[in-house]
Amino acid sequence: MGTTVSIELTPDRPDHELRALIADVCGWLHEVDARFSTYKPDSEVCRFRDGALTLADLSADMRHVLDACADLWRDTDGYFDAYATGPLDPSGYVKGWSVEVASARLLAAGSTSHYINAGGDIRMRGHHPDGGPWRVGIRHPWEPDKVSWVLALTDGAVATSGTYERGDHVHNPRTGKPAQGLRSVTVVGPDLSIADAYATAALAMGEAGITWLAKRAADGYDSAVITDDGRAFSSAGLPAAV
Amino acid sequence: MRRSTAAAVGTLTGAALIVGVRLSVEPPAAPVAAPPAVDLAGGTPTPKPKPTGSAAGSSAGNKSGKATASKSAAPKSGLKDGVYKGDGARNPYGTVQVSIRIEGGEITAAEATYPTTADSGTINPPAIAALKQETLGAKSAKDLNAVSGATYTSKSYAESLQAALDAAKA
Numbered sequence: 001m002g003t004t005v006s007i008e009l010t011p012d013r014p015d016h017e018l019r020a021l022i023a024d025v026c027g028w029l030h031e032v033d034a035r036f037s038t039y040k041p042d043s044e045v046c047r048f049r050d051g052a053l054t055l056a057d058l059s060a061d062m063r064h065v066l067d068a069c070a071d072l073w074r075d076t077d078g079y080f081d082a083y084a085t086g087p088l089d090p091s092g093y094v095k096g097w098s099v100e101v102a103s104a105r106l107l108a109a110g111s112t113s114h115y116i117n118a119g120g121d122i123r124m125r126g127h128h129p130d131g132g133p134w135r136v137g138i139r140h141p142w143e144p145d146k147v148s149w150v151l152a153l154t155d156g157a158v159a160t161s162g163t164y165e166r167g168d169h170v171h172n173p174r175t176g177k178p179a180q181g182l183r184s185v186t187v188v189g190p191d192l193s194i195a196d197a198y199a200t201a202a203l204a205m206g207e208a209g210i211t212w213l214a215k216r217a218a219d220g221y222d223s224a225v226i227t228d229d230g231r232a233f234s235s236a237g238l239p240a241a242v
Numbered sequence: 243m244r245r246s247t248a249a250a251v252g253t254l255t256g257a258a259l260i261v262g263v264r265l266s267v268e269p270p271a272a273p274v275a276a277p278p279a280v281d282l283a284g285g286t287p288t289p290k291p292k293p294t295g296s297a298a299g300s301s302a303g304n305k306s307g308k309a310t311a312s313k314s315a316a317p318k319s320g321l322k323d324g325v326y327k328g329d330g331a332r333n334p335y336g337t338v339q340v341s342i343r344i345e346g347g348e349i350t351a352a353e354a355t356y357p358t359t360a361d362s363g364t365i366n367p368p369a370i371a372a373l374k375q376e377t378l379g380a381k382s383a384k385d386l387n388a389v390s391g392a393t394y395t396s397k398s399y400a401e402s403l404q405a406a407l408d409a410a411k412a
Binding site: 003004006008115119121122128134137138140143144145146147148149150151158159160161162163164165184186211214223225230233234235236 | 373378382385386389392402404
C-alpha cells in the first residue's frame with residue numbers, strides 16, 4: 001500500500017509479548033496488501049478485475065469489502081467511488097478496514113490500550129502509557145511542523161484527507177475534475193474505514209462537503225475542515241483536547 | 243365559529259414567522275406557537291399531524307381540516323379540535339406551510355414544512371446541523387501521541403511529525 005504504519009501499545013505485558021502482538025499486526029497488514037493491492041497482479045482484487053475470479057470465487061473478506069464500498073457509495077451520494085478511476089480500486093476502504101481489524105485483533109489478544117496510525121489515519125483504544133487519553137494532532141495544511149487541532153480520544157478513529165500532499169489527486173467523480181475548495185478534511189468517529197471514506201468523499205465534494213459533513217455528526221462522525229482559502233470549520237462534538 | 247377559525251389562522255401565521263417567513267397577514271398575539279417552533283429549530287421531531295383531524299377520544303369520520311366539535315362543552319379557548327393547515331406562504335426560497343393540531347381546545351402540535359433545497363438549506367435547517375467557523379490554529383506539536391494527516395507515501399511519512407514522534411519513542 002506504500003504506507004508507513006506506526007503502532008504504539010501501552011506496555012501492559014513483557015516486552016517479547018508486545019513484540020509478538022506487533023508482529024501479528026504487521027503480518028495481517030502484509031496479508032491485506034497481498035490480497036487487496038491493485039499493484040500486485042496476483043492479488044484477489046486484480047484477479048477479480050481481470051475476470052480470473054468470479055463473484056462466486058471471492059473470499060468472505062473480499063465480499064465484505066465490495067459490500068462496504070457499495071454502501072459507502074450510496075451514503076456519500078456517489079462521492080466515495082471505488083470505480084472512480086475506472087477499474088475496481090477498493091483501496092480507499094481497505095486501508096481503514098484493515099486497521100480496524102488489526103485493532104480488534106489486538107483487543108482480542110488483551111491489548112486494551114493502543115493506537116495504529118496508517119499513513120495519518122489512526123485507530124486507537126484506551127489510554128496512553130501515562131494514563132490520559134491519546135492526544136492526536138491534526139496536521140496543519142500549510143505548516144508541516146504545526147497542528148491545527150489537538151484531539152483527545154480514548155476509543156475511536158481519526159482520518160484526514162487533504163490536497164496538500166499530492167496536489168490534485170482527489171477527483172470529483174461527478175465532474176471528473178480535481179476536487180477544489182477544501183484543503184484538509186478530518187473525520188472523527190467510531191470506525192476508521194467509514195471515517196476515512198467520509199473524509200475522502202467530503203474532500204471530493206468541495207465546499208458542499210462542509211454541509212454534508214455536518215449531517216454526519218448525528219451518526220457519531222464529527223469533523224474538522226480547512227478550506228483552500230484558510231477558513232477552519234469544526235463540528236460541535238469534535239473531541240478537542242483541553 | 244368564525245372567531246375560532248380566525249384564532250387558528252392567527253397561530254399559523256405566528257409559527258410561520260418564527261421560521262423566518264414574512265406573511266402578508268398581520269400576526270395576532272399567538273404565544274402558544276413558540277414552543278413547537280423551537281422544537282423544529284432543535285431538530286426534534288414534533289408529533290406528526292394526521293391528515294384528518296380526530297378529537298381526543300372517540301369521534302371518527304372527521305372531515306379534513308374541519309373537525310366536528312365533540313359533544314362535550316366547547317373548550318374555553320374557542321379552538322375546535324382538529325388539524326389545520328395554513329395556506330402555503332411563498333418566499334424567495336420556496337414555500338412554507340404550517341400545520342397545527344388542536345386537542346381539547348389547545349394546540350398540542352405544530353409543524354412546518356419548509357424548503358430543503360441547496361440554497362435554502364443553509365437558511366432554514368436547525369442550527370445544530372452546521373459546522374462552526376473558527377480561527378485556523380497553528381499549534382506546536384508538543385505533548386502529542388500521534389498525528390493525523392494526509393500522508394500518501396513513505397517519503398512523506400519520513401518528513402512527517404509522526405515520524406519524528408516515532409523516532410523520539412524508539
